[in-house]
Amino acid sequence: MIPSVTFHGAAGTVTGSCTLIRHDGGTLLIDCGLFQGPKTVKELNYRDFPFDPREPAALVLTHAHIDHSGLVPKLCRQGFKGRIHCTSGTRDLLTFMLPDSGFIQESEVQHLNHRNRQRGRAEVQPIYTRKDAEACLDQLEPADYGTWIDVMPGAKIRFWDAGHLLGSASVEVRVAGDGGEQTLLFSGDLGPGDKPFHGLPEGPAGADWVFCESTYGATVRPPVDNQERRRQLGAEVAEALKSGGVLLIPVFAVERTQELLYDLNQLIDDGTLPRTDIFLDSPLAVNVTDVFRRHLPDINHAGVANPFDRPYFHPITEVEGSKRLNRLGGGAIIMAASGMCDAGRIRHHLKNHLWQRNATVLFVGYQAPGTLGRLLVQGRSPVRIHGEEVEVRARIRTLDSYSGHADQAELLAWLAARGPIRGGVALMHGETAPRQALADALAASGLAVPIHQPALDETIVLRPGKAERVPAAQPRLLTVPDEDWHNLYARTVLDLSERLRHGDDAERLALLRQVAALLTPPEAAPRKTDPQETDR
Numbered sequence: 001m002i003p004s005v006t007f008h009g010a011a012g013t014v015t016g017s018c019t020l021i022r023h024d025g026g027t028l029l030i031d032c033g034l035f036q037g038p039k040t041v042k043e044l045n046y047r048d049f050p051f052d053p054r055e056p057a058a059l060v061l062t063h064a065h066i067d068h069s070g071l072v073p074k075l076c077r078q079g080f081k082g083r084i085h086c087t088s089g090t091r092d093l094l095t096f097m098l099p100d101s102g103f104i105q106e107s108e109v110q111h112l113n114h115r116n117r118q119r120g121r122a123e124v125q126p127i128y129t130r131k132d133a134e135a136c137l138d139q140l141e142p143a144d145y146g147t148w149i150d151v152m153p154g155a156k157i158r159f160w161d162a163g164h165l166l167g168s169a170s171v172e173v174r175v176a177g178d179g180g181e182q183t184l185l186f187s188g189d190l191g192p193g194d195k196p197f198h199g200l201p202e203g204p205a206g207a208d209w210v211f212c213e214s215t216y217g218a219t220v221r222p223p224v225d226n227q228e229r230r231r232q233l234g235a236e237v238a239e240a241l242k243s244g245g246v247l248l249i250p251v252f253a254v255e256r257t258q259e260l261l262y263d264l265n266q267l268i269d270d271g272t273l274p275r276t277d278i279f280l281d282s283p284l285a286v287n288v289t290d291v292f293r294r295h296l297p298d299i300n301h302a303g304v305a306n307p308f309d310r311p312y313f314h315p316i317t318e319v320e321g322s323k324r325l326n327r328l329g330g331g332a333i334i335m336a337a338s339g340m341c342d343a344g345r346i347r348h349h350l351k352n353h354l355w356q357r358n359a360t361v362l363f364v365g366y367q368a369p370g371t372l373g374r375l376l377v378q379g380r381s382p383v384r385i386h387g388e389e390v391e392v393r394a395r396i397r398t399l400d401s402y403s404g405h406a407d408q409a410e411l412l413a414w415l416a417a418r419g420p421i422r423g424g425v426a427l428m429h430g431e432t433a434p435r436q437a438l439a440d441a442l443a444a445s446g447l448a449v450p451i452h453q454p455a456l457d458e459t460i461v462l463r464p465g466k467a468e469r470v471p472a473a474q475p476r477l478l479t480v481p482d483e484d485w486h487n488l489y490a491r492t493v494l495d496l497s498e499r500l501r502h503g504d505d506a507e508r509l510a511l512l513r514q515v516a517a518l519l520t521p522p523e524a525a526p527r528k529t530d531p532q533e534t535d536r
Contacts (some may be wrong), residue, residue, distance in 0.1 A: 003177040004470075005184070005211070006459040008050050008174050009033055010429040012477075013041060013456075014215050014368065015067040017429060020051055021184065023175040025154025029056040030171060033071025034101070034127075036342070038370030042478055045071065045127050049455055054079040057152040061086040061525055062188030063168035064093035064254060070101050070514040073128040076136035085151055087159055088142040089167020089295060093254055095137060096287040100253075100294045102126075102133035103270030104343060145169065156334035163191030164404050165255045166295060170203050179464040182423070187212045189429065190406040190414055194225045196262045197255070197292075201406065201414055208423040209462055212415060214430030215366065215405045217438025230263045232401055234272045236265070236362055237333070241276065243395070244330045250346045250373060252339035252365055253285035256402060258292045258308070260335065260364065267305040279314045280346050281322050282337040286315040326352050339365045341372035350376075351385045364402040369431070382498070389497060415442065422451040424467050426460060523528035 009016030009031070016035035021028045035044045043260050052076050059082060061069050072094075086094070105126035105345040113123040142151050143159060150156045154176040159169035169190070173184040185207040193200035224232075240247040257280065267273040280286060292299070293308050309348065316322055325334055333375045336346040350372075353359040365372035375383055383391035406414060415425065425442065429433050439451045450467060452460060457472030496515070500508050 001177055002041060002179070002461055002463055003175050003184075003328060004459050005209075005426070005428075006051075006457065007261060007428065007454040008457060009035065010067075010213075011454045011456045011458065012430075012432060012435070013037065014366070014429050015041070015432060016044065016071075017062075017068045018071070019186070019211065019428075020056070021173065021175060023154055024177050025152050025175070026057045027051075027055045028152060028173070028175075029059045029075075029511065030173075030417050031062055031068045032059060032071045032075050033068040034066050036067055036340070036371070037368040041370075041477070047075075047476065048123075049075065049078065049095075050472075050476065050498075052079075054081070056080060056082060058082040058149065058155075059084045060157055060171055060172055060173075061090055061094075062162065063165045064090045064097055065165060065189070065252075068098065069094060069098065071096055071127070073102060073133040073136045076139060077128055077132045082139070083141040083151070084136070084139045085141050085143060085157065086148060087145065087167040087169050089165075089291075090169075091142040091167070092141045092291045092294070093165075093167060093288060094140065096284060096291070097254065098137065099130050100284040100287075102128055102130035106130060108343065115422055124478060139168040139239035146155075154295035158204075160202045160204065161198075162188045163193060163195070163198040165191075166197065166299065169516050170201065172207070173202050177462075178332075182208045182462060182464075184208065184462075185210045187414070189213055189215070189404065190411065191404055192221075192406045192410050195404075196226060196259045200358045203414065203418055205418055205420075207418055207421055209426070209467075210415065210418055210421050210424075211426045211428055212411065213405070214405045214411065214427045214435040214438045216403065217272045217411060217427070217430050217434035217441075219400075219434070219437075220409055221400065221403075221407045229401045230267060232399060233260070234262050234267045235521050236397055236399055237267070237273055237276075240362065240395070240397075241274070241303055241331060243358045243360060245356055245360060245394070246330055246349075246353055247333045248346070248349050248353055248359065248361045248394075249333065249335045250350075250361070250363060250365075251282070251285065251335045251337055254288050254335045255280050255367055256339065257282070257285045257335060257337075258289055259402060261289070261313065262304070262307040263332070265310055265313075266304060267314070269305075275312055277312050277332045279316055279325055279332065279334045280336075281316040281325060281334055281349070283317040285335070285337055286317050289315070322348070325349065339373070340367050341376065347372070347385050350453060351388070351390055354383070354385075354394050355391045357393045361394050361396050363396070363398045366403065366405070384493075408431070411438060412441060412445060415447075416445070418471065421447070421449050423462060423465065424452060426452040426454055428454070469485055 001024045006020040009018035017031040017033040019030040035041050109126040145159045148158050158172045162168040162170045171186045190201045191198050338344040382389045457475050459470040461468040
């Protein structure tokens, strides 16, 4: 059998990573992530898998981020019985992250069903529950970097440090097939290097096929080391505190939170920032910080004093403690999940502070299309939170130097170090424009093998020296939208409300009549009478 690779996620988008390898020995799955972003994309999480969940003999996870691991509980609930291979860091993080994800699924559906009952609509079921997530943890099989693992007949894997997250890995896969053994290298998410807990991403040379992420494939950042990154953070925080309001930082619970705490504490230690109360309002982030505390001897390259045990650092887990933060008048930092503002406690804090001119919101990570975070970064105002309009008067700031992803130059350098690549490169985990930009840059670099940009559910048959592309018979999405009708609907409602608020009564009446006319079906419109007809 000739090995094939099918892209069931992270193809034309940066979420939902899920790649199926079929080979002589059976089927191997790389990642099984949650789709995030516009509701049209998120709806894929509720559908059946585009393959039989019982088919894969094993699952390999590149790292613990939910867009790479978040559908594992659903996969196991629907029949997957194999081992889930990952690093020990990934195993430790998933112990908290997957149950938390299950809790979020249940909570969101509970609120949705309450509204559905009020509207007379059918109730829906969560993608999976906390109990489902806890049940799949027994299938996790941790392994060290650099050790070959026989995961199934005809396939073995080896983890390489990807420098993206605690426990993150690129996965080297060797599979048997017609024409002999082939080596496939999956980058996972690659870090930029010189981060508080990581160096440069690693990987082997001489793969047949490389499957590389392209999240920031169109971005070339100025070189930023740990010292410059910390200086930029200090400047943003100092400016926010000077305004007298609260500084809100929407954070990703894993890694970004801990990096920020690490640097904030050093800035306070060296006198760059005054001693400031830092509230971490996220049960998951608090638990994950405990995981980092346990791994600190291995990742604390600078050897600074424990950044997670300071008297001004206040972890918040209980709801009542989160509510008390609403009383803060200023001079404090609130870090709350989620990083894209699409769920979690950060939405409550944004609702409480966005309208205040002395407040600051600092984004320190990627904002997917259709998320509240993307809308705020784009300068939208007002926005809707929990069904209510909120005027945006707070300062909205972004700091890209904390990105956990390599930029175009760093991706090109990582790929160059993997040569000679014999068969081809497939670019994954990127939106359309960044992925095309990286493909163009790769071609310009003189790469002599084909560069593929697979579509969702497309298959590439890995024939020796040539890849055969097989489109999906029934693709789940023809295109991955930057925004969908849900986003356009929300924006239209906000725009209409804004126009009505600022007009006089005559203007409001005229506008509403225009809208009503557009909504009136043609057959329901009054029949226009020809004036001459009445004369006959």
